[in-house]
């Protein structure tokens with residue numbers, strides 16, 4: 001997997017997780033896989049993020065692990081060293097993009113305006129994250145920009161659930177959606193891996 005476009009093809013739904021306990025990483029990855037979800041975006045929002053990426057890469061190699069919430073220079077390289085195979089950012093600055101580019105990993109950089117999307121396109125990037133999707137205009141916004149920007153494809157994230165994911169996935173300029181609903185904190189804390197698997201199965205069926 002070398003390009004952002006390939007990241008969009010991994011799974012109809014990318015589970016976005018913020019882990020409080022690194023011990024949850026492996027059973028979570030296994031539950032997602034059993035449900036048919038082949039990737040996981042582990043955010044660096046919690047201290048468990050990097051070690052969780054390391055564990056998943058080493059112990060659940062079948063799941064493609066990405067690193068999310070990359071907002072600062074230096075984080076992407078640490079994520080690469082931990083075993084992340086792609087990078088996700090909520091927004092993009094030139095400095096951050098240069099830093100992420102230097103890792104050689106594919107990335108989904110976050111945009112929420114037409115101008116931001118055009119700036120990424122100027123760098124040759126045609127697949128990106130649309131964040132925060134619902135507050136930024138959601139499905140109608142993505143429909144509107146498909147006309148002037150037909151070459152761009154998106155992974156909308158933020159405010160997406162099993163109830164509205166299908167409407168996004170039906171759009172020709174959407175490759176996948178991201179969401180935290182597959183790994184609710186209370187299910188992880190209670191070790192309810194069967195329920196996580198059921199959520200993953202329901203999400204996988206959206207594709």
Ligand SMILES: O=C(O)C(=O)C[C@H](O)[C@H](O)COP(=O)(O)O
Nearest residue numbers: 068069090157158159160179180
């Ligand atoms: O941390 C990041 O890099 C983000 O982009 C934020 C996450 O994508 C959203 O928090 C997921 O959104 P929800 O599914 O609405 O919970």
